[in-house]
Amino acid sequence: MSYSNTRLVPPFNRSPSAVAIRSVSNYAADVEAILWEMLQELRPPVRDKSVLLKPNFVEPDIEGMINTHPVVIRAAREAFLRLGAKSVIVAEGPGHERDTEGILEELRLRDYLGPLDRSFVDLNTDEVSQVGTRTRASRLKSLFLPKAVLAADFVVSMPKMKTHHWVGVTLALKNMFGIVPGSCYGWPKNVLHWAGISKSILDINSTVRPDFAIVDGIVGMEGNGPIQGTPKASGVLVAGDDPVAVDATCARIMGLVPERIDYLQRAALLLGNMSEERIEQLGETIANTSKPFEMLPAFQKIRA
């Protein structure tokens, strides 16, 4: 289960995590076949489960560096269905733009998934339930969260590989900000900023545990991310069953030291593995796929 009954496991009592890395030159490549191979290696337990894919949609962008690419989303949907998932829906609550359908249409998501009134849920306006946060790192004692997320058996965080001007990087854990509904918290979800972004990341991810992560790093963003940076063709897909391990691996690919990223440090205490010794690397190596990202001056300190 992604929500409730998910124990917080301290590092000394945690089993190793598996993370797969594959080079993908561009979106015209056979992403579906590549992702299928990755998931066959990782074998996520989705048989007969309802799967919710949570991409990162922020606002329209013509250079394809802000939002998770629809090719990757379709590939994930097909792969999870082939693995026996009962259903797969795509769900997101964009943080800056109220017109969710406008983003989807600019992205041409319908061309990849078919009519979206059946396959997509706008998390900004879904029915909500009030849920106590499992950790209390921030001052948020509870959150109103969408029922589509709370009801899903298996949540997959599908971010873009990007820098972030407030917290350094935005990957699988930060992507979960998008489950917090704009109808309750606004556009942007300013409450989370006031509560502390890093602390809120921990509270959200401890409350709704993403079961899996797939990072679209085929084209990412460096510099002044997550919106105003420049495209970074890092040519990589990263996937795994532990979002903390996936984020730490992505950070290393980006030429960063995950231990210096505040929210990853916090997450590694309770949610997943950060150290390389605790991560079984499948597919290609970090060294072979590493392409250091340009960082804003405020985040030079997290570079390797």
Place this chain on the structure above:
Amino acid sequence: MSAGIGFYAFSTQERDIHTPAQDFFPDLLRHAQNADGGWGYRPELPSTTEPTAWSVLALQAHEESSSKTLASATGWLQQAQMTAGAWPTGSGKEPGCWVSALACLALISLKGPSQNSVIRGASWLSETWPAEGNFLWRLRQQKQAHSVVHQDHGLRGWGWTPNTASWVEPTAYALILLQNIPTLYRPSRAVKRIQMGEKMLYDRACPGGGWNAGNPLVYGVPGVPRISPTVWALLALRNYQNHDINVEGAEWLRQRYQSLRSPASLALAHLCLKVYGRAENLLETRLGDLYGNNQFLQSIPAMAWASMALGGVPCWIESSSQAIEAK
């Protein structure tokens, strides 16, 4: 037109958006009303404040305020109001917030027996300040953000939620409401709040025209304007149509209008351009085509905006010159 899940069970298959467009969206809204009188964000979801307010604002052009539809909607809005005068987004467990302006506006538009609710709501809004200016905020500005964002933090509007910063859209909604409160009932602070809110919107305009959520310049990089905040800022500032920033914003909106691919943005942009005397034709056809794509994702606010865009200019966003003409 394809039938969606559940929602379209009520809808006859031969219904054609291209012919009775003016009636189509109001009909959808009527059929989506919950038994308790409110609307959810999608049909069959529990009633919440924002979609109920937009539905009322859309339907008041098509129904008598005493109609069963609007009377029960009024009842829902009144029972959802909190003791302090604000409205929560939905369940009643949330704090009072940005939707309060929309709920008040909906009740004003009905000109019904809701005067007391409106006065309490407007009073709450005029007494509710965002977090800029408090000690924590000033400390943060000194510590980090002074060189990051470029705006006048002394100008305070309204936030989305209590104890957070001012943003363009909730400020615009609150301004439109306070502008529509008859002078006799205006809270004492309203005039000052309106003046400061208008200044705040001008301060937050993106370089080159239009508005985004409220950060026009971050790390020295100009923000990209977006449709919804631009529309609501322009509507809140509709009485200054010749101001350079209004002119730039309206021109940016006009240029974007042709390429819009979603019903919500298209309807809102059309409504705004109509107020600015720059609306273009073919809205019905374009909305019909877009409805065929994803059935508006079944969004009740999008249906309400489409309904409003296809009608005349609602009185609550008429500019002063339009209001005079109408009289």
